[in-house]
Amino acid sequence: MELEKGSVIQNYIIEDLLGEGGMGKIYLAREELTERRVAMKMLNTALVRDDEFVRRFVAEARILSGLLNPNIVTLYNFFRFSGTFFMVLEFAEGETLKNLIKKTGLLPEERALLILSRIASGLKYAHSKNIIHRDIKPSNIIVGAGDEVKITDFGIAKIMGDLSFTLAGTKLGTVLYMSPEQVLADKSIDHRSDIYSLGVTFYEMLTGRLPFGSDSEGLYAIMDSILKKEIPDPREIYPYITPDTVALLKKMTEKERENRYADFDSLLKDIRQIIKRLPELTGSFPAQQELRETTAAASAQSAETAAAGAEVQGTDKNENARSSGDSEKAPELKNETPTAVKPEPAKNSPYRKAREGVITEFAEVEGGTFLMGNDGRFDQLVKKMFKTVKVTEGMPNEKPAHEVTVRSFLVSVTPVTVRQFLEFCRVTDHPVPVEPPWGFHGDDPVVNVSFKDAEAFCRWSSTRLLTEAEWEFAAAGGMKSQGFKFSGSNNLDECGWYLKNSKGTVKGVGLLKPNELGLFDMSGNVWEWCADFYSDNWYAESPRENPSGPKEGVYRVLRGGSAFSREDFCRIFTRDSALPGHFYQTIGFRVARDL
Structure with missing residues (x-):
């Protein structure tokens, strides 16, 4: 199903195609009565007959309907129309963190810490609602004016305690950002998996590259590195990162989840302390x-x-x-x-x-x-x-x-x-x-x-x-x-x-x-x-x-x-x-x- 500019879906007027992926397309639309601009996410019509994909799409809508936070995109509406499903979401102006890094290269430490704190705040709220994102990565983060952030794509998010959503042995998420327990398809994945993936995202902000592998490297080699290798010291790429930030990154990405931050409260506390002390840590130009x-x-x-x-x-x-x-x-x-x-x-x-x-x-x-x-x-x-x-x-x-x-x-x-x-x-x-x-x-x-x-x-x-x-x-x-x-x-x-x-x-x-x-x-x-x-x-x-x-x-x-x-x-x-x-x-x- 292709939506042309000017098409009307219920009371939403299609203005442009924002992007597309395996599960469907996202359009920029305008609400007819309020003139509000929205992002309309449409499930690929070829997947409507697949119960697993439909269940995942509906689950994302249900999860988002219970989340109201300035660092998470807001769900406005969800409905079925012309044989497929539509989500109407807040239109977050800006660009993905992935595109920002690609455009500018590595981010200055202070800016990376600020963006990290805002993502962590959004995830802290989601976890307070017993939601694990499970696919935290730069392409799922929108960075807007003033480096305000919006977390998107809760398509494979999981409600803690609900084991029915993921089939046994199934790995969901982008491998390059997966935690070791995700690689192992551990059924008891919790919020510390998101902390690990956020740590990999933070590494990419600080260095402009991923710690393990690349999109062209073999799947097995990447998974083996996640399980067996320590995250490299980011100062090997960019030598001016403060030791406190390196220690923060290391604790976020420990192999054993028991050694990571226990929760987002303790992570945010350390992030804010480093931001406050950064001029002192860098010598304010030493x-x-x-x-x-x-x-x-x-x-x-x-x-x-x-x-x-x-x-x-x-x-x-x-x-x-x-x-x-x-x-x-x-x-x-x-x-x-x-x-x-x-x-x-x-x-x-x-x-x-x-x-x-x-x-x-x-x-x-x-x-x-x-x-x-x-x-x-x-x-x-x-x-x-x-x-x-x-x-x-x-x-x-x-x-x-x-x-x-x-x-x-x-x-x-x-x-x-x-x-x-x-x-x-x-x-x-x-x-x-x-x-x-x-x-x-x-x-x-x-x-x-x-x-x-x-x-x-x-x-x-x-x-x-x-x-x-x-x-x-x-x-x-x-x-x-x-x-x-x-x-x-x-x-x-x-x-x-x-x-x-x-x-x-x-x-x-x-x-x-x-x-x-x-x-x-x-x-x-x-x-x-x-x-x-x-x-x-x-x-x-x-x-x-x-x-x-x-x-x-x-x-x-x-x-x-x-x-x-x-x-x-x-x-x-x-x-x-x-x-x-x-x-x-x-x-x-x-x-x-x-x-």
Whole structure:
């Protein structure tokens, strides 16, 4: 049965088709007398002869008729018409949480916690009415204005104590979000199964991906993972999630339901405590206190003087500090309007938007396997600088060259610019970086930012820093690599600003030749923070798939060289490091997002 626009079903006028699935279709309709817009759910006429599907559809209507909560869609009417059944539901404006995650990528922790609390509140109410949803997943959550949520699709919900609805041995629900007891078709499923599925949904909000499997993976493999494997630490995907939130997620998704939250009251209590404490847990931009305690004064020496002793293994060791008297107001950009304006997109580069007006352009990096490190091809460059190093050895921390596989990801086409970072400071009251000797220019890469400053920016913009392996893979041109020693060319003057051509100052991003992926400034201009802890000997023990650095350490990885670097420090495999709380006028960063 197909309903055309303008069709009248009882006193409801059909306006549009909203969606369809195996059980039927959902239409946008208007109530004739009240002009109220509603969602009309119609059971597929082919299923009307199937008693099980009819019983399930009627059961959903009966369940919804007893639920009245701001976080659950409201049932207005239920009737039989022209040989099938119709539910008339509240029309929840917005989009599914699944589409929101697909569109924006992972959600900032605070936003994810807020949405989680609202879903949990709706489920708490349903459970108070002895209703278990049994199919909690992002596609069954509508997110509206102000991140208000509506839980939908109680089609396989169960009334606690009623064992007749599910046949013995039948598994209902979407496997990717199932609790272990659902996988086992346990007859005694209770509200803790919904807590587990909500935990998987929360993991997807925090990371942009599922903990186990995918829609293309085999059913048995997914079910086996749900039963036997622990939910991965979400910080393996996005490292800036607070430990309290990770602990909350872990407790929601324990294999044994006795170890999960006993009820939604205790879950909501912990969620609200974390939300309340989140500024404290994140340090409310943790670099602020540490950096303000730094006592070294901002360097006043000229760029040429700084360059003379600037690079010790590639890094400017002349530390610049922010004074406690830093202005709370972002400074004006030199010769420019100090408002947030989108930078000009790099030509011929694929892009996706992250946060409107902030990071506007990303290149998609197709995952693959590559040789990471120095295989000896360019050791002659090293010998020129370090007379004691044998040609066959190169720099020890670049060896051994080893095969690494990385998954696909998005990377910003340029380093984060002054304009973008000052917008972040303006919105969040984050401390403004020390102005370098050459001044603030909007399209220059931002400098004098610590690793912790970069982390704070990432949290705010729903991005992350690249791992060291991702950085080198992207700098080398990914699967399109032509084997250049610098990012985009064997001639550094073509693709990077360094000691010989920079005239002692960083330059605006995107002015020289991009690499094979359309990425600019990965060799020279500014060193770039990576997410990994640094270790001289890491390559000898690094895992081969999606490595993310040592588990702990003191220093963080730097890559790419700077406008003050000699040529050999700008090779794609040159490695360096710095203390995460320190900042330098040679260091900036670029950001990434998961696909």
